[in-house]
Amino acid sequence: MSRRRVYVIIGAIVGLANLIGNQVVIREAPKPIDVAFMVAAMVLITLIPLHPVPGVLAYLVCWLLLLLIPSANFSDITISNLAFLFFLGRFFPPWPAFSVLLTTLLSEAVLLMSLSAPGNQMGNSLGTLWYTALMGALLVPLGALVRFIEASRLADAEQADAQLEEMRLEIAREMHDLVAYSMSQTALRAQRAAADTSYSDHARHEFTAIEATASDALHELRLLLRTLRSPASEQEQSISTTTGLGNAVSDLSTAVGAISADVSAAGFDITYRHLGDAVPTRIQASTLSRVAREMGANIIRHGDPHAPVTMTLSLGPEVIRLVSTNRVRDTSAHLPRSGTGILGMRERLAAIGGTLTTLSDNGSWMVTATVPLADFHPIPTAPERNS
Template identity: 30%
Template sequence: MGIAIDVAVGPSLGTLLVYTDNLYSAALYGPARLARWLLGATTVMAVAAGAVVGFLTRDWMVLAVIGIQAGLILVTPVTTAMVLRQHRDQAAAERARAEQVARLADLDRQAAITAERTQMARELHDMIANHFSAIAIQSTAALSRRDLDQATIRKIMESVRENSVKGLAEMRTMIGLLRQEGDEPEATRLRLADAESLVDRSRRAGMAINMRVEGEPQELPVPIDLAAYRILQEALTNALKHGEQPATVGIAYEPERVTVTVDNPVNGRKVRLPGAGAGLVGMRERAGLVGGTFEAGADAGVWRVVAVLPTSAEIA
């Protein structure tokens, strides 16, 4: 209507600029539905203007010129605004996607840090608990007995020293692993094949242990070897602290799995680890991380720990 009045009284460039700017602003900053409505309305108006003028003048050339001019004045601002609006919306979507990716990356980083801290805590617990539990039990026995001869005291002190030195050595190894960068070779590798030395150390700490190995020992993947060794170490530590003697250690090698079993009598006593039971939680986590199973509990006066691990790595 405004354009018609302006044409009737005499068209001016300023008026046309005002109209085009209004159409552009409404299509760009208004609701998306309004922009689509304006596009349809201005298209119809441009076609109608050309048709009316062409009908009145009976000149197809005038019809084409008026239709094109009306399209430039009415349709072009709306289409330009819609194109810019689309680019603006795409840019906003890309920014939102980038922020989401950044948040996900931050969550992944936090999860990785948490997992690494959990692994470090588990390693430190399994590494230190065995040695220092033996030291605490032996030193307590030595201090509580007044009738020990020099030879027995010396034997106890030698075992205490051995556990201290071994604990410090493993602690240095752990620090070395934490300081490694890139693809450097591992500073150490704990193997289930070294179970005999682990059992001997517990025997020297004063614990009676019977050990049996079934099947042919085989080369295991590094994570499974470490998990089996640590589970055996923690189970022996718990037996030393809470169980009675003798303990029985069983290692069974099969083609697709290896089973580690530790039994020790409890004589019907309620067996419970102090605190939150970090040892049992750590053993269960280690077995689960390599695709194995873990069970622990008392049955008929015997506390039994059973870990069944695959012979091929299936890291969760």
């Protein structure tokens, strides 16, 4: 439908040019019958891209009526005929299009010859007929060529979509057979180790934490695999509908607190603060929880466990802001750069209108994620008056 709108615009422009052009050529007030035919041709030529069969039939009836009515001038739809002939080749297969063209030419020839009065010049009728035949020989094949090119491009796009679909399914199968299997075995072995009384309480507690982490990761992996296996039509839906991630996080503060607890369990002295009471949307909570998880992972990978760590979640009143600070493990090394983790956080936040900023200073690293609240609207302030 979006492609047909272009042809509707073309038809409207040609019809309007036919209406204006005839008035410019005649240089006098047109007769009501001529105006009626020109307006009818403009309307019908814009309907052909939307409804080809009834539009073409209605335009042919208008064409034949113009020939049958003696008081009407055949030049009333001369310019509109150009768009009609092009649309004939564009919206119909070659054989039906040329059949309609030949039928139209024969009907026009019979009517012009039979209706020509003795005082009229036969050359005008033959000239009109040859003009129509020439334009049809040029514009109908041109429309057929455009139809073929668009069909070829559509076939190439469908083939590319099919290859992409096959690739997605192959990735989903490989991830299920390799990653999901390994994570399932990890969770199972950790569960068995946690139940083994021969281990110390501390070791069994660590095994329990490993089992919980592996189970959570396996659950999210299965959500991702479901998304990869879903048809392309479902991919256009909201991420909360497609993957179920909208229901994965019901309380953002609790989710960030759990991530800070994981960082603490990894040996870091972390302080978690929760400010404000604004309620984020489900997609905001889901996105920010994953950003917080990436922040926590970066702290564990690059942070100095002997330095304090902070994680602050501010809910409102205008924005939701999540800030993490830590020192890097090796002060002689470069601070973390915008790699795939930082890039992934930026992409997640950008999808919901948020931003991510990073700051390095004397061996310290700070990451800030900011998302505007959905129901916040700034109150315009009155301009100050000069005293």
